[in-house]
Amino acid sequence: MPESADDWQLLIRAILPFAVLPLAGFLLLGRRQIHLAWSGPTRLLLVYGVIATFATAFSPEPWISAYWSIAFLATVCASLLFPLKSDPVGTTRLLLQITWAATFIVAGIIAYRGGDLIFGSAASAYGIEGTLNDLSRSSGVARWAAIPGLVCIVRAFHTPQKILLAFYLGVAGVSFYIVYRMQSRGAIFGAVAALVFILLISSRMRRYALPFAAIAVVCLVLIATPERASSGVVTYLMRGQSSEEFQSMTGRTRAYSNGLEAFADAPILGRGQWADRMTIGEHVHNSFLQAMLNGGAMGAIPYLGSWIAGWLLFLRLHKRNAFLALEDRRLVLECGTVMMFFSVRAIPETTTASFSVDLLVMVAVFVYLETLWITAKNSRRWLAMEMEQLIILPPVNALALAEKGVYRR
Secondary structure (H helix, E strand, O other): OOOOHHHHHHHHHHHHHHHHHHHHHHHHHOOOEOOOOOOOHHHHHHHHHHHHHHHHHHOOOHHHHHHHHHHHHHHHHHHOOOOEOOOHHHHHHHHHHHHHHHHHHHHHHHHHHOHHHHHOOOOOOOOHHHOOOOOOOHHHHHHHHHHHHHHHHHHHOOOOOHHHHHHHHHHHHHHHHHHHHHOOHHHHHHHHHHHHHHHHHOHHHHHHHHHHHHHHHHHHHHHOOHHHHHHHHHHHHHOOOOHHHHHOOOOHHHHHHHHHHHHHHOOOOOOOOOHHHHHOOOOOOOHHHHHHHHHHHHHHHHHHHHHHHHHHHHHHHHHOHHHOOHHHHHHHHHHHHHHHHHHHHOOOOOOOOOOOHHHHHHHHHHHHHHHHHHHHOOOHHHHHHHHHHHHOOOHHHHHHHHHHOOOOO
16 A cells, blocks of 8 residues: 555556557547558567567466556556557657657656766765665666757757757766766666767767767877776776676676576567566566567567668668658657667667656657658659659659659549
8 A cells, every 4th residue: 555655656657558459449449540561670570579578478477468468558558558549659759859858857867866876986886776765776876868969969950959969968978977987887877888889970970970989089099098098988988897798798698598598488479578487587687588588489589670671660661751841850859769779779778668757758750650651652742753763853843742742643
């Protein structure tokens, strides 16, 4: 029974899936939304979630597994409510903006509650869960900080206003400092991969890659010799662990081995959501192995397909971003950057394979990319682009003919 305000908010959060799933299912029956393809990432995640739900029957703790299945399905189904036929791109943009804002707010709360440890004189903030009353681990805190940091770094180079530029760079700086202080290697490598990705994929930001690299090298040379710098990096990544602990990825190799053995016991259908906790007694720390344990081979195939479909959507939209609205160009880039972060983080952690914050973020990314692709490829401007490629017309003439309906005929 709740004994404090914190207990009450936990209770409400625990009950929410039982209200969200039936309500979302009922509203989806009204068909006010555009139809997303079954080959798209969101529907593939839904298929995976349904398979893992059936696997609950084989779970050692079926009621626990069923609860997390409901939470997973509620999250995916709720996201499907946003692409309304009246304004599909606008409503999914709203979903994405709400998601970014939520991560920004929670990251701010975490920074406030863990302020003494994060910004204090302690050698490391690893183990911040003690400060936050066991509400989050270092990897979770780093994830909350990394998302607004990555979004803000994209926006900083896509705004003409100097005040907003300073604000975005300030938020990004604080966010990445929190990631650094957390010493969560999965979040660090994910953030570095996302930053490299954005510098390489964005023509606007690519011109800043060389100056950034030069400044970083100069700073390293001024601060310390290459030997001291490399020693500092090794010390930072080791986190005081022995060589054996580091090589085992803090016990992850043991979890992987035990997870593969557990998968061999139920290879077809798996054992339901969060099967790792109930079969091997620990977090398996890998999204794809988690999917194999939750839904077996039948579930792992659509789960892997959701990642592949998500990246294909991004590449298609990015290739044709000249025919997107300016806001959508930036949002697509933000989606790709966040997706890269979670793609790397999927290796040492569980992302979209079970209900988590990562799932809440990624379904918003997937639904937006799918909706934008479906809407954009049916627009007159997109038709003009296709006609230009087919019959080699100047872009202006192609757009004019498309608007008159010549291309359709």
